[in-house]
Amino acid sequence: MSGAIEGSSGLGGAGGPSEPSEPHDVCVVGLGYVGLPTAAVLATHGLAVAGVDLRADVLQTINAGQVHIVEPELDALVRAAVAAGSLRALPEPPHARTFLICVPTPFREGHQPDLRHVEAATRALVPVLRPGNLVVLESTVPPTTTRSLVAGVLAEAGLVAGRDVYVAHAPERVLPGAVIREVVENARVVGGVTEACTEVAARFYEGFVKGEVHRCRAETAELVKLSENAYRDVNVAFANELANVCDRLGLDPWEVIGLANQHPRVEILRPGPGVGGHCIAVDPWFIVATAPEDTPLIQAARGVNDDRPRKVVARVKELAERFKRPRVACLGLSYKPNIDDVRESPAVAVVRALQAELSAELLVVEPHLRACPIEGLELCEAEDALRRADIVVVLVMHRQFQRLPKELFTRPSVIDTVGLLT
Numbered sequence: 001m002s003g004a005i006e007g008s009s010g011l012g013g014a015g016g017p018s019e020p021s022e023p024h025d026v027c028v029v030g031l032g033y034v035g036l037p038t039a040a041v042l043a044t045h046g047l048a049v050a051g052v053d054l055r056a057d058v059l060q061t062i063n064a065g066q067v068h069i070v071e072p073e074l075d076a077l078v079r080a081a082v083a084a085g086s087l088r089a090l091p092e093p094p095h096a097r098t099f100l101i102c103v104p105t106p107f108r109e110g111h112q113p114d115l116r117h118v119e120a121a122t123r124a125l126v127p128v129l130r131p132g133n134l135v136v137l138e139s140t141v142p143p144t145t146t147r148s149l150v151a152g153v154l155a156e157a158g159l160v161a162g163r164d165v166y167v168a169h170a171p172e173r174v175l176p177g178a179v180i181r182e183v184v185e186n187a188r189v190v191g192g193v194t195e196a197c198t199e200v201a202a203r204f205y206e207g208f209v210k211g212e213v214h215r216c217r218a219e220t221a222e223l224v225k226l227s228e229n230a231y232r233d234v235n236v237a238f239a240n241e242l243a244n245v246c247d248r249l250g251l252d253p254w255e256v257i258g259l260a261n262q263h264p265r266v267e268i269l270r271p272g273p274g275v276g277g278h279c280i281a282v283d284p285w286f287i288v289a290t291a292p293e294d295t296p297l298i299q300a301a302r303g304v305n306d307d308r309p310r311k312v313v314a315r316v317k318e319l320a321e322r323f324k325r326p327r328v329a330c331l332g333l334s335y336k337p338n339i340d341d342v343r344e345s346p347a348v349a350v351v352r353a354l355q356a357e358l359s360a361e362l363l364v365v366e367p368h369l370r371a372c373p374i375e376g377l378e379l380c381e382a383e384d385a386l387r388r389a390d391i392v393v394v395l396v397m398h399r400q401f402q403r404l405p406k407e408l409f410t411r412p413s414v415i416d417t418v419g420l421l422t
């Protein structure tokens, strides 16, 4: 294919209705926490959407009008879109005008980015791409990935970005639990491989996004997304480091941080048992991988946060010395409050370490799960655990825990890693 693009307007990136010969306006590749809500939202904006995933069970569930992930309002949107025929799930990409890649980007050994899914998803587009189509990478990636990997793979197939097709990065910055609202309301940062690519991609997002659409280079968009999560990680690490210092000095970190925050130019975040989830604990490594010698602060922050569960465990062990076989209540397993997600959760790391290293009866409480994800342990009711415990470790600030009677915390020794009792 060559010389196919005649201008930068009104082409594949436009959000308007498809040509009669083009059955789909948009194809979303990867139907997980990001891709499925995006596909459902686009389908309710009058676009014909195809969703693609490798997992047959995911395709079957969606085509039955159901969902395989927990996200408020998503089930109703998918049901309506599938019933209306505006969303269907397929094993391979069909022809479409715009392609959004929303596949996972984990890290592998040595915290090196694993971009295999992005490469595979891009290669799968080659047979169906047509002149003027738009390809947007929404997955979180290290700087230069959109240009070198996505545009690079397409160029190998003779599809030059800005000449034959448009290629851009538009990182997703949604908050789990509010994805349907945020996909539409959040501002977007859209960076193309060329200026024309930026423009076409930005116009596509302006078709359904209410927040501002900021135009920039692909590399800028990539680093913006990573900077947001690394910023958060570094600031949490500062709070966690202060908490470590307070523990050593026998001071109350909540009092110290609370008083320091009285200063008009200080805003220290809340410490905790560590940093979890699949974004903040992962994305900073993508900056490190790009510039290892320039990122001592980001690397140190990762180290501080990853070491927090060990510090919490050490404090529990210290308290446990007074008992022959203490009962230890562990409040919370998820990586943040009020959700059921335990991916990379520091609370799980603490409980696992206690199970392996301490002779104790562990009373694990997680109101958002039906079964304990840690082998050999069962879940308990919060009040029952608090009544029986010698030691209590508060690991997550769930709403349910905030409502517990404070008297239940007066008898046992308490390690409050999240400031529940302050």
Ligand SMILES: NC(=O)c1ccc[n+]([C@@H]2O[C@H](COP(=O)([O-])OP(=O)(O)OC[C@H]3O[C@@H](n4cnc5c(N)ncnc54)[C@H](O)[C@@H]3O)[C@@H](O)[C@H]2O)c1
Pocket: 029, 030, 031, 032, 033, 034, 035, 052, 053, 054, 055, 058, 102, 103, 104, 105, 117, 120, 121, 138, 139, 140, 141, 172, 173, 174, 175, 176, 278, 279
């Ligand atoms: N989940 C979030 O809150 C969030 C927020 C912002 C950004 N992100 C980023 O968005 C990207 C996707 O994350 P997610 O949470 O949606 O992942 P996910 O694991 O929930 O979903 C990804 C889906 O892609 C499918 N897949 C993998 N390779 C594929 C391929 N070659 N072709 C088709 N389908 C394929 C998987 O089967 C899976 O269903 C990641 O880069 C992530 O860092 C996630």
